[in-house]
Amino acid sequence: xxxxxxxxxxxxxxxxxxxxxxxxxxxxxxxxxxxxxxxxxxxxxxxxxxxxxxxxxxxxxxxxxxxxxxxxxxxxxxxxxxxxxxxxxxxxxxxxxxxxxxxxxxxxxxxxxxxxxxxxxxxxxxxxxxxxxxxxxxxxxxxxxxxxxxxxxxxxxxxxxxxxxxxxxx
Numbered sequence: 001x002x003x004x005x006x007x008x009x010x011x012x013x014x015x016x017x018x019x020x021x022x023x024x025x026x027x028x029x030x031x032x033x034x035x036x037x038x039x040x041x042x043x044x045x046x047x048x049x050x051x052x053x054x055x056x057x058x059x060x061x062x063x064x065x066x067x068x069x070x071x072x073x074x075x076x077x078x079x080x081x082x083x084x085x086x087x088x089x090x091x092x093x094x095x096x097x098x099x100x101x102x103x104x105x106x107x108x109x110x111x112x113x114x115x116x117x118x119x120x121x122x123x124x125x126x127x128x129x130x131x132x133x134x135x136x137x138x139x140x141x142x143x144x145x146x147x148x149x150x151x152x153x154x155x156x157x158x159x160x161x162x163x164x165x166x167x168x169x170x
Contacts, residue, residue, distance in 0.1 A: 027125075031125075032122040039118075136149045142155075147167065154166055
């Protein structure tokens with residue numbers, strides 16, 4: 001009977017010793033996921049915009065070529081003039097497509113850069129949240145650093161990067 005009670009108490013306390021994510025970590029992970037989803041949407045939107053511009057330019061080129069074909073039936077003077085006009089229209093359409101495509105690429109690059117910044121901020125918030133967890137200082141020093149005891153009994157110190165470095169218990 002005593003063994004059963006001791007086993008029940010051990011199981012009860014083992015549940016409390018398991019590490020759980022803090023709400024700050026969960027929130028930071030959710031923000032990173034949201035930032036990635038938003039950036040993907042923005043990139044997709046910019047790509048769609050670039051495709052529409054490219055299709056529009058292709059249509060303009062096709063119209064210009066069609067006009068040139070129709071002009072063959074007319075007089076040679078008119079044909080020469082219409083061909084020149086068609087070439088000008090084609091050049092304008094190609095230039096417009098190039099400008100639109102460049103703008104779309106710039107927009108995609110901007111969205112990607114914004115996403116990296118947001119992900120970096122969320123990562124820093126996660127690190128700060130992890131650093132906010134207070135563990136007990138054991139009063140010992142290791143390599144000139146203060147030693148802390150974690151919730152499961154592991155000993156560690158904070159390195160120059162702000163990360164926990166666990167000490168081998170041998």
